[in-house]
Amino acid sequence: MTGPRKQIVLGAYLGGVNHHTVWSDPAAGSQIAFSSFKHVARTAERGKFDFFFLAEGLVLRERLGRIFDQDVIGRPDTLTVLAALADVTDHLGLVATLNSTFNEPFELARQLASLDHLSGGRAGWNIVTSSDAFTGANFRRGGFLRREDRYVRAQEFLAIARRLWNSWADDDVVADQQSGRFLRRPDAGAFAFAGQQFEVSGRFSVPRSPQGQPVILQAGVSPEGRDFAAGGGPDAIFSPYWTLAEAQPFYRDIQQRAAAHGRPPGSVKILPSGAFVLGDTEADAIERHHEITREQISGRGAQILLETVWNRDLSGYDPDGPLPDVDPEPEAPLVIQGRARLHQNVFETVARWRAIAEENDYSLRQLAIHEFGHAEFVGTPTQIADRLDSFVQNDGSDGFILGSHLTPGGLDEFVDRVVPLLQERGSLRAEYEGTTLRDNLGLPAPASPATRAAG
Amino acid sequence: MTALHLAVALDGAGWHPAAWRSPAARPRDLFAATYWKSLVAEAERGRLDFVTFNDSLTLQSADHFAPDQRTDQVRGRLDATLIAARVAPASDRIGLVPVATATHTEPFHVSKAIATLDYVSTGRAGVQIRSGGLAGEPALFGRREFPALSAEALQSPQIQQLITERFDETADFIEVIRRLWDSWEDDAEIRDAATGRFIDRDKLHYIDFKGRWFSVRGPSITPRPPQGQPLVTVLGHGLVPYRLAARQADVLFVTPQDAAHGRQILDEVRGETDATGRGEQLLVFADLLVFLDADAGAAAARKARLDEWDGAELFSDAQIFTGTPVALADRIQELGELGFDGVRLRPGVLPADLTVLVESVVPELGRRGLFQPRYDRPTLRDRLGFARPASRYLLANGSAR
Numbered sequence: 001m002t003g004p005r006k007q008i009v010l011g012a013y014l015g016g017v018n019h020h021t022v023w024s025d026p027a028a029g030s031q032i033a034f035s036s037f038k039h040v041a042r043t044a045e046r047g048k049f050d051f052f053f054l055a056e057g058l059v060l061r062e063r064l065g066r067i068f069d070q071d072v073i074g075r076p077d078t079l080t081v082l083a084a085l086a087d088v089t090d091h092l093g094l095v096a097t098l099n100s101t102f103n104e105p106f107e108l109a110r111q112l113a114s115l116d117h118l119s120g121g122r123a124g125w126n127i128v129t130s131s132d133a134f135t136g137a138n139f140r141r142g143g144f145l146r147r148e149d150r151y152v153r154a155q156e157f158l159a160i161a162r163r164l165w166n167s168w169a170d171d172d173v174v175a176d177q178q179s180g181r182f183l184r185r186p187d188a189g190a191f192a193f194a195g196q197q198f199e200v201s202g203r204f205s206v207p208r209s210p211q212g213q214p215v216i217l218q219a220g221v222s223p224e225g226r227d228f229a230a231g232g233g234p235d236a237i238f239s240p241y242w243t244l245a246e247a248q249p250f251y252r253d254i255q256q257r258a259a260a261h262g263r264p265p266g267s268v269k270i271l272p273s274g275a276f277v278l279g280d281t282e283a284d285a286i287e288r289h290h291e292i293t294r295e296q297i298s299g300r301g302a303q304i305l306l307e308t309v310w311n312r313d314l315s316g317y318d319p320d321g322p323l324p325d326v327d328p329e330p331e332a333p334l335v336i337q338g339r340a341r342l343h344q345n346v347f348e349t350v351a352r353w354r355a356i357a358e359e360n361d362y363s364l365r366q367l368a369i370h371e372f373g374h375a376e377f378v379g380t381p382t383q384i385a386d387r388l389d390s391f392v393q394n395d396g397s398d399g400f401i402l403g404s405h406l407t408p409g410g411l412d413e414f415v416d417r418v419v420p421l422l423q424e425r426g427s428l429r430a431e432y433e434g435t436t437l438r439d440n441l442g443l444p445a446p447a448s449p450a451t452r453a454a455g
Numbered sequence: 456m457t458a459l460h461l462a463v464a465l466d467g468a469g470w471h472p473a474a475w476r477s478p479a480a481r482p483r484d485l486f487a488a489t490y491w492k493s494l495v496a497e498a499e500r501g502r503l504d505f506v507t508f509n510d511s512l513t514l515q516s517a518d519h520f521a522p523d524q525r526t527d528q529v530r531g532r533l534d535a536t537l538i539a540a541r542v543a544p545a546s547d548r549i550g551l552v553p554v555a556t557a558t559h560t561e562p563f564h565v566s567k568a569i570a571t572l573d574y575v576s577t578g579r580a581g582v583q584i585r586s587g588g589l590a591g592e593p594a595l596f597g598r599r600e601f602p603a604l605s606a607e608a609l610q611s612p613q614i615q616q617l618i619t620e621r622f623d624e625t626a627d628f629i630e631v632i633r634r635l636w637d638s639w640e641d642d643a644e645i646r647d648a649a650t651g652r653f654i655d656r657d658k659l660h661y662i663d664f665k666g667r668w669f670s671v672r673g674p675s676i677t678p679r680p681p682q683g684q685p686l687v688t689v690l691g692h693g694l695v696p697y698r699l700a701a702r703q704a705d706v707l708f709v710t711p712q713d714a715a716h717g718r719q720i721l722d723e724v725r726g727e728t729d730a731t732g733r734g735e736q737l738l739v740f741a742d743l744l745v746f747l748d749a750d751a752g753a754a755a756a757r758k759a760r761l762d763e764w765d766g767a768e769l770f771s772d773a774q775i776f777t778g779t780p781v782a783l784a785d786r787i788q789e790l791g792e793l794g795f796d797g798v799r800l801r802p803g804v805l806p807a808d809l810t811v812l813v814e815s816v817v818p819e820l821g822r823r824g825l826f827q828p829r830y831d832r833p834t835l836r837d838r839l840g841f842a843r844p845a846s847r848y849l850l851a852n853g854s855a856r
Contacts, residue, residue, distance in 0.1 A: 023646055023653055024646065024648040032574060032677070032678050033574065034544070034574050034575045034577070038544070057676040058563070058676060059676065060659070060674055060676060066656060067654075067656040067659050067674070068656075069652045069653060069654050069655070069656045070651050070652060070653065071653060072653050073653060073654055074639070074644070074654070074676065074677060074678040075676050075677060076567070076570075076571040076574055076575075076677055077564070077567040077568040077570070077571035077677060079537060079540075079568070080536065080537065080540045080567075080568045080571035080572055080575065081540075081571060081575065083537040083538075083540035083541045084540045084541065084543050084544050084575035086488065086541055087488070087492075087541055087542070087543070087544040087545050088544055102561070103561075103564070104559070104560075104596050106512070106595040106596060107512070107559070107560060107596075110512075110534055111534050111537060113533075114533040114534035114537045114538070115537055117486045117487070117488075117533055118488045118491075118533065118537055118538065118541040119488075119541075120487075120488070137670070137671075137672040138563045138671055138672055138673065139561050139563055139669075139671070140561055140668075140669040142670075168531075173483075173486075173531065175475065175482035175483050175485075177475070177476045177477075177478070177480070177482065180476060180527050180764060181526055181527060182475060182482070182526060182527060182528060182529055182530060183525075183526040183530050184526070185526070186524035186525070186526050187524070188530065188531075189514055189530075189531070198597055199597045200594065200595060200596065200597040201594045201595075201597075202513065202514075202522070202591055202594045202595045203513070203514040203522050203591075204514070205511075205512070205513065205514045205515075205530075205531060205532055206486075206531060206532070206533060206534075207486060207531040298651050300651050301651065
């Protein structure tokens with residue numbers, strides 16, 4: 001390898017609302033108190049992470065028509081927590097997952113620009129879409145949007161948000177007490193947009209924020225998603241790939257698409273998200289990982305995880321017995337509502353699982369642990385530092401979004417034990433270089449509209 | 456007379472449109488967190504019950520019915536709920552009450568945002584719900600159409616009907632956010648390792664609200680907030696909003712112009728609360744816009760100077776007061792004697808008038824026994840004398856069990 005070492009981008013999330021969080025651990029704290037969020041964010045900042053990442057909840061999941069009670073449920077409002085975290089951190093980016101289906105562009109763009117002001121330029125937005133009527137039952141606009149329509153909506157949504165953020169130039173607020181001029185021009189913030197799904201106009205009410213535009217993140221590995229991502233889309237993409245064999249081609253593809261859109265090298269960051277388990281020795285880490293997965297996936301939990309694929313009630317099958325001997329029912333009403341469908345072809349998935357179970361003599365629960373229970377990084381601090389670093393230096397990604405099975409203290413040992421090793425190698429900053437999320441990520445500031453108009 | 460409650464309404468550089476030009480103003484800081492933190496710290500120094508953060512979806516305008524083209528007044532405003540959340544960890548006791556607009560927003564989002572504000576402030580959250588403004592708002596969202604408005608059109612029966620309907624929609628909106636706050640019973644989280652259940656789902660409730668404008672199924676995604684029900688407030692200038700407040704609010708802000716008007720307002724509000732039986736559960740605050748100075752002439756001159764800068768005499772829905780802290784205490788005492796439960800002061804210039812308020816008016820009211828800070832009570836509801844309510848669904852369950 002030649003040239004300077006790539007700097008590893010790190011995001012931290014507070015685990016919750018799934019089977020990953022071991023809430024029964026005596027050290028597990030509140031999933032809702034602000035103190036938990038504050039602890040994780042401050043720990044991440046102590047570890048010189050780039051950002052804190054917060055997912056969003058819009059509906060409680062259900063199983064067979066009843067609220068699902070096995071996992072952590074209950075979440076705070078994303079933007080509100082991030083605004084409060086801005087008070088207890090100085091450098092950490094604050095990234096919110098926010099849905100483009102059940103929000104309105106004017107309102108969301110205004111909130112994100114406000115967060116950017118209130119955090120001194122640390123706001124980020126992970127734009128996601130949703131389509132199901134189940135979630136829609138909580139919202140005015142209601143339910144179902146066809147898959148293709150929700151991407152149209154998402155693209156128009158982002159286009160409007162960017163138009164709003166660009167409706168004020170950097171220098172539109174003059175605030176000159178002597179001359180009495182507050183605004184540089186009478187029409188600051190004026191905007192209009194007419195598309196397939198939106199027709200909006202008026203004046204945006206938030207002056208240009210410190211970053212010009214909040215940082216945009218996005219998931220999506222379909223060809224359309226990739227092209228959107230590389231072109232006019234996000235500053236960072238979540239990657240699902242954890243092996244170099246899969247990750248490198250994706251990385252190269254995105255960088256090539258970005259270059260074809262005229263974006264400079266490094267302007268789209270690629271970030272897989274995952275969990276880690278540390279041990280003093282490798283054997284230690286593996287043993288601890290086994291203990292954690294046994295906690296994460298009980299017999300009951302295993303039945304439920306498999307129900308997401310079978311889409312049938314599997315409570316009658318012995319968790320310590322063989323896999324269910326029935327076919328999945330993908331067309332039936334959903335057994336579990338509100339959880340993303342993870343598998344496109346469930347018949348293929350079930351066939352593959354049966355083969356794995358047969359080969360390893362796995363019970364139902366062992367199969368569930370095998371499929372759903374893995375942490376992406378298991379090992380000693382040195383092993384994990386090696387693996388993170390080599391994955392990034394070999395262009396598998398630009399960094400990672402990391403969570404722990406334990407809220408809120410789980411990130412501490414990563415920061416105490418792995419971060420110093422990454423810093424020793426020169427792959428992670430020893431101090432923050434700037435104050436904004438764009439500074440952290442090494443992204444250029446977007447041009448001010450006034451600058452463009454003048455040029 | 457019993458002691459009054461005291462609140463301060465924050466908005467930009469102050470409530471005078473030319474306030475930002477005052478040497479005491481900090482117009483370059485209006486969009487910075489430090490500015491809002493310092494204002495809230497100042498109000499907390501005076502041990503006020505709460506502050507409100509003004510907001511609207513539309514850009515400020517001197518014309519109530521359309522965006523204007525002025526460049527000499529403050530334009531631009533941050534989202535009030537996020538300002539409140541931003542200052543929450545930096546404050547300790549004061550209540551934080553942002554304005555949220557109902558008509559165009561989602562009650563589900565507003566409910567969880569205010570519940571979360573209650574979490575991040577550990578029980579000091581409220582909200583001032585405003586119905587949609589009249590002009591410019593529908594186009595920002597592109598979903599609804601309203602007829603063009605003017606001062607004359609406002610009096611037409613058709614527009615009056617629309618306004619009444621909008622307040623009915625706002626009442627539904629508040630009903631939904633309140634039901635969502637109640638949709639988790641307080642002890643729903645059980646962490647029962649033996650059965651693997653994180654929550655007791657019998658303690659979570661679908662709200663199943665179906666109304667004319669929207670329906671919401673629930674439950675909330677956010678567990679019941681520390682206060683159970685954060686404080687709900689509204690500002691009203693007539694019977695229609697008084698009716699809304701009587702049905703749904705904990706605090707109503709009104710704008711009496713003089714003693715006779717104040718009596719009339721209180722009579723009208725009482726008429727509405729008599730109909731709902733919520734008389735004890737609604738506190739009525741009088742709003743006053745204030746310019747304060749140790750010397751009465753200086754306060755008036757300061758306001759006159761601002762009027763001159765603005766090119767017009769200050770217009771406000773609230774009564775405008777210029778004078779000394781002692782004279783303001785007299786005015787507040789009169790309002791208390793009329794039967795108001797509290798006063799919300801709108802500083803003409805920030806932070807100048809807030810500072811005089813804290814340093815001179817609050818002590819004067821204290822000497823007269825008109826204001827007794829209750830910072831020993833940690834939650835906003837406690838401080839205002841409201842009990843922490845049980846979830847309505849718990850009551851429903853209780854009778855069923």
